[in-house]
Amino acid sequence: MKIKDFANKYQIQTDTIRYYEKENLLNPIRRENGYREFDEECEKQIQLIIVLKQLGFTIKEIQQSLILRDRSISTECKDATTLLLNQKIMNLEEKIRFYQQALRVVQAIKELASEVKYSENIEDIENLLLGLFQQGLKGEI
Numbered sequence: 001m002k003i004k005d006f007a008n009k010y011q012i013q014t015d016t017i018r019y020y021e022k023e024n025l026l027n028p029i030r031r032e033n034g035y036r037e038f039d040e041e042c043e044k045q046i047q048l049i050i051v052l053k054q055l056g057f058t059i060k061e062i063q064q065s066l067i068l069r070d071r072s073i074s075t076e077c078k079d080a081t082t083l084l085l086n087q088k089i090m091n092l093e094e095k096i097r098f099y100q101q102a103l104r105v106v107q108a109i110k111e112l113a114s115e116v117k118y119s120e121n122i123e124d125i126e127n128l129l130l131g132l133f134q135q136g137l138k139g140e141i
């Protein structure tokens with residue numbers, strides 16, 4: 001499939017596809033006319049990239065993951081993979097804690113906003129939101 005169809009299928013800009021190719025995350029077949037042809041392997045790759053990005057992996061970490069995936073099984077490879085995944089686990093756990101707190105704050109705001117005395121609660125609502133902002137500044141998101 002051509003780049004435009006590939007990009008549309010995965011709802012990604014063509015410039016992003018080209019960037020992934022430049023960063024060696026995707027390796028489409030180049031036709032004689034210079035057109036890229038995205039095959040089944042490219043589809044697997046883009047699906048992997050999308051999932052890893054949703055999990056918070058950076059482009060560099062995705063590159064590292066792909067390199068580790070293609071390496072021979074060794075203690076060094078296992079250790080590098082474990083380190084990368086442990087870092088991601090910690091990051092995801094931080095985000096989960098933040099979003100759990102955010103859910104509690106939004107529920108509290110909903111209660112405060114639904115009361116008849118909304119104008120009296122506006123300061124409490126703003127303080128709850130500012131508390132979430134402060135958590136974000138501490139890197140808890």
